[in-house]
Amino acid sequence: xxxxxxxxxxxxxxxxxxxxxxxxxxxxxxxxxxxxxxxxxxxxxxxxxxxxxxxxxxxxxxxxxxxxxxxxxxxxxxxxxxxxxxxxxxxxxxxxxxxxxxxxxxxxxxxxxxxxxxxxxxxxxxxxxxxxxxxxxxxxxxxxxxxxxxxxxxxxxxxxxxxxxxxxxxxxxxxxxxxxxxxxxxxxxxxxxxxxxxxxxxxxxxxxxxxxxxxxxxxxxxxxxxxxxxxxxxxxxxxxxxxxxxxxxxxxxxxxxxxxxxxxxxxxxxxxxxxxxxxxxxxxxxxxxxxxxxxxxxxxxxxxxxxxxxxxxxxxxxxxxxxxxxxxxxxxxxxxxxxxxxxxxxxxxxxxxxxxxxxxxxxxxxxxxxxxxxxxxxxxxxxxxxxxxxxxxxxxxxxxxxxxxxxxx
Amino acid sequence: xxxxxxxxxxxxxxxxxxxxxxxxxxxxxxxxxxxxxxxxxxxxxxxxxxxxxxxxxxxxxxxxxxxxxxxxxxxxxxxxxxxxxxxxxxxxxxxxxxxxxxxxxxxxxxxxxxxxxxxxxxxxxxxxxxxxxxxxxxxxxxxxxxxxxxxxxxxxxxxxxxxxxxxxxxxxxxxxxxxxxxxxxxxxxxxxxxxxxxxxxxxxxxxxxxxxxxxxxxxxxxxxxxxxxxxxxxxxxxxxxxxxxxxxxxxxxxxxxxxxxxxxxxxxxxxxxxxxxxxxxxxxxxxxxxxxxxxxxxxxxxxxxxxxxxxxxxxxxxxxxxxxxxxxxxxxxxxxxxxxxxxxxxxxxxxxxxxxxxxxxxxxxxxxxxxxxxxxxxxxxxxxxxxxxxxxxxxxxxxxxxxxxxxxxxxxxxxxxxxxxxxxxxxxxxxxxxx
Numbered sequence: 001x002x003x004x005x006x007x008x009x010x011x012x013x014x015x016x017x018x019x020x021x022x023x024x025x026x027x028x029x030x031x032x033x034x035x036x037x038x039x040x041x042x043x044x045x046x047x048x049x050x051x052x053x054x055x056x057x058x059x060x061x062x063x064x065x066x067x068x069x070x071x072x073x074x075x076x077x078x079x080x081x082x083x084x085x086x087x088x089x090x091x092x093x094x095x096x097x098x099x100x101x102x103x104x105x106x107x108x109x110x111x112x113x114x115x116x117x118x119x120x121x122x123x124x125x126x127x128x129x130x131x132x133x134x135x136x137x138x139x140x141x142x143x144x145x146x147x148x149x150x151x152x153x154x155x156x157x158x159x160x161x162x163x164x165x166x167x168x169x170x171x172x173x174x175x176x177x178x179x180x181x182x183x184x185x186x187x188x189x190x191x192x193x194x195x196x197x198x199x200x201x202x203x204x205x206x207x208x209x210x211x212x213x214x215x216x217x218x219x220x221x222x223x224x225x226x227x228x229x230x231x232x233x234x235x236x237x238x239x240x241x242x243x244x245x246x247x248x249x250x251x252x253x254x255x256x257x258x259x260x261x262x263x264x265x266x267x268x269x270x271x272x273x274x275x276x277x278x279x280x281x282x283x284x285x286x287x288x289x290x291x292x293x294x295x296x297x298x299x300x301x302x303x304x305x306x307x308x309x310x311x312x313x314x315x316x317x318x319x320x321x322x323x324x325x326x327x328x329x330x331x332x333x334x335x336x337x338x339x340x341x342x343x344x345x346x347x348x349x350x351x352x353x354x355x356x357x358x359x360x361x362x363x364x365x366x367x368x369x370x371x372x373x374x375x376x377x378x379x380x381x382x383x384x385x386x387x388x389x390x391x392x393x394x395x396x397x398x399x400x401x402x403x404x405x406x407x408x409x
Numbered sequence: 410x411x412x413x414x415x416x417x418x419x420x421x422x423x424x425x426x427x428x429x430x431x432x433x434x435x436x437x438x439x440x441x442x443x444x445x446x447x448x449x450x451x452x453x454x455x456x457x458x459x460x461x462x463x464x465x466x467x468x469x470x471x472x473x474x475x476x477x478x479x480x481x482x483x484x485x486x487x488x489x490x491x492x493x494x495x496x497x498x499x500x501x502x503x504x505x506x507x508x509x510x511x512x513x514x515x516x517x518x519x520x521x522x523x524x525x526x527x528x529x530x531x532x533x534x535x536x537x538x539x540x541x542x543x544x545x546x547x548x549x550x551x552x553x554x555x556x557x558x559x560x561x562x563x564x565x566x567x568x569x570x571x572x573x574x575x576x577x578x579x580x581x582x583x584x585x586x587x588x589x590x591x592x593x594x595x596x597x598x599x600x601x602x603x604x605x606x607x608x609x610x611x612x613x614x615x616x617x618x619x620x621x622x623x624x625x626x627x628x629x630x631x632x633x634x635x636x637x638x639x640x641x642x643x644x645x646x647x648x649x650x651x652x653x654x655x656x657x658x659x660x661x662x663x664x665x666x667x668x669x670x671x672x673x674x675x676x677x678x679x680x681x682x683x684x685x686x687x688x689x690x691x692x693x694x695x696x697x698x699x700x701x702x703x704x705x706x707x708x709x710x711x712x713x714x715x716x717x718x719x720x721x722x723x724x725x726x727x728x729x730x731x732x733x734x735x736x737x738x739x740x741x742x743x744x745x746x747x748x749x750x751x752x753x754x755x756x757x758x759x760x761x762x763x764x765x766x767x768x769x770x771x772x773x774x775x776x777x778x779x780x781x782x783x784x785x786x787x788x789x790x791x792x793x794x795x796x797x798x799x800x801x802x803x804x805x806x807x808x809x810x811x812x813x814x815x816x817x818x819x820x821x822x823x824x825x826x827x828x829x830x831x832x833x834x835x836x837x838x839x840x841x842x843x844x
Contacts, residue, residue, distance in 0.1 A: 013836055013838075014835070014836045014839060017836065017839050021629070021842075021844075022838075022839065022841070022842050022843065022844075023624070023728070023731065023732055023842055023843030023844040024731075024732055024733075024734065024843060025732050025733050025734075027733045027734060028731075028732065028733050028734030028838070029734070030734075031733065031734035031735070032734050032836065032838045073733075183581065186834035187834065191581075192551075192552070192554055192581060194432075194436045194462035194463070194464055194467065194551065195464075196438075196466065198466040198469065199464040199466035199467075202464075202465065202466055204464075204465055206459075206463045206464050206465060207464070
């Protein structure tokens, strides 16, 4: 990295909330997250130089575009603030973060506000599923298909099965670990839900198959949520740390990043990776790019991972792609408890997308916030002991856009 | 020896609270025996528990039986959880059987929503009394995590501490300890508001009062719709108990309105008596559906559309501000509005803040306790959330003007410039609703 980018802190709304039932416009979500981030970091609105919003589909879910402009509404001091909105399906939040960090690295601005937001409970699950289909190649993969994404990620499981063999009990274990972790996260959507490995293993009217081998318990949630983080240059961070009476190195910093885009349709991805060791080679490259930029050799330099478990199969994929096991051997890390909360390399101590929730455009920002809380010992009930370096993986589409951050302190 | 809860027996496991509470224990992986008058009824309770948690996996921890097996089941129980009818005599009879069969160190808890804990265990063995307390879950217990924990004077302190840990830990509850006073904290503060709105509905109209004190005043469900949901018989039992056994500044607010008494006698119990209704009733089916509201003065039901009168402009201002997340602006609109309707709204809403926070010291120890049970139990804006959004200083002036008691904790907050709400993990915004 040419110039360091620091994470001063941020705020996540309670992902269990239903903002439609509260009668709220998406503006309220943006406002609450920004006011929360400013309060927690003690950064004054006038100190913010630029704002970025990550969001997938407010035009569909909330009949509202131009979300960057809603930042200006939050505080009179934001009048005139340069803002923009970024979209890359479920990776939208990470793209907003990449834009903000690139501007800081380039020296354009010293302090950026990044908000990820999605309001999804405005429509029925069927209509929402159709909207999510626009993250695939809609006409080819989603049009007229009921719940297209579970089916696409079911195919990811099938591809693992074909190449290496896949036992669905390992997927159930991934689900159970995420739900169990969510119980320790006071802002996780499913923190009070009944869920465990026995339930995840059963196929019943309460846990039906909804797309190939994917059961309800294999899926992330439909979630309303907003997350705001404040990132800053070294110059800003030094002054900030000084006024807070803390050494600069107690602040979290983005140590490395990776960003790759694969062919949009799932079949094209699989065709391309046919004779390669990794099922999703571009995701693997986003990870190794981030490792290289952070100057680390492999995953064992990490103390934890916040990954994109939109379905259990995507976490299964992440385990070998991060290098916890050889390709196709993810089940070993699951069986050995490596990914458990107290394991050698915990995955999703927050509960991830399955347990904490998946407000699509907010997820990448939530992951970075959680990673920064972990490495600064502020993650409370889901803190990984002595964590100093975390990675995130945020995926848009069926493994299409992959963004990885390595965060350390 | 360290105390453990490995076997729970639920008595009255067929009812809503019994099966729901049983689901909470079983969901934590504790072997739970569901007992009811008949085995079939207990089986229905088990099925209901599955429905509530949406999983059959929970049944691995549930066994069922009838009261014929009470002695045998209770003899093996570490915790006996009573959820039979809310009737002191019935409960005492059940407790006598439990007392005779229980292990000497078995804990016995009641889910009663307001009967005296001391009176329920009076006359049982000393050991029973030491191990007896109230665990008041709210319906449905698997969804509403707020619960009250009530000791009586004779409850063993170690037993109380153990149950507190059990509830907050493995059972995932937000626990509030209250004194053994009528209706405990949540129902005392909550039903004061509900009954006050019911009283005011006689003069101002059911439809109008329910809309005036609607979600924009900090609740998911409007007050009179809540009474219909709870059931008028349950409402009566709670407010009658409070009227008979409390004597505080809100005593008059607990008097059940005469029109409600008359309708209860005629079988109007709210949603559970669909054809008769409560404050509201829905007639007809499909396109013919008409929502009716009670005319409290005549006892007739008339179309809601006919009875509704427009809400004052400041209510629209509150809703518009809440919709975009400007909660302080909404409170400004509420505080600054002039006119009789604004006074009426403030009487109820500020009366709630006042009454809730004034219970600190007698019913609960800290403002946080009232806030927790109203926020996590009733899903209402906790009194401290409203007090903070209004501002303690301004609140004192408004309370004085409305001739409402100024709680000591509000005076302290104003003097020290403190925020009252003390739940950093809770989004205050979730309690402001623009429906």
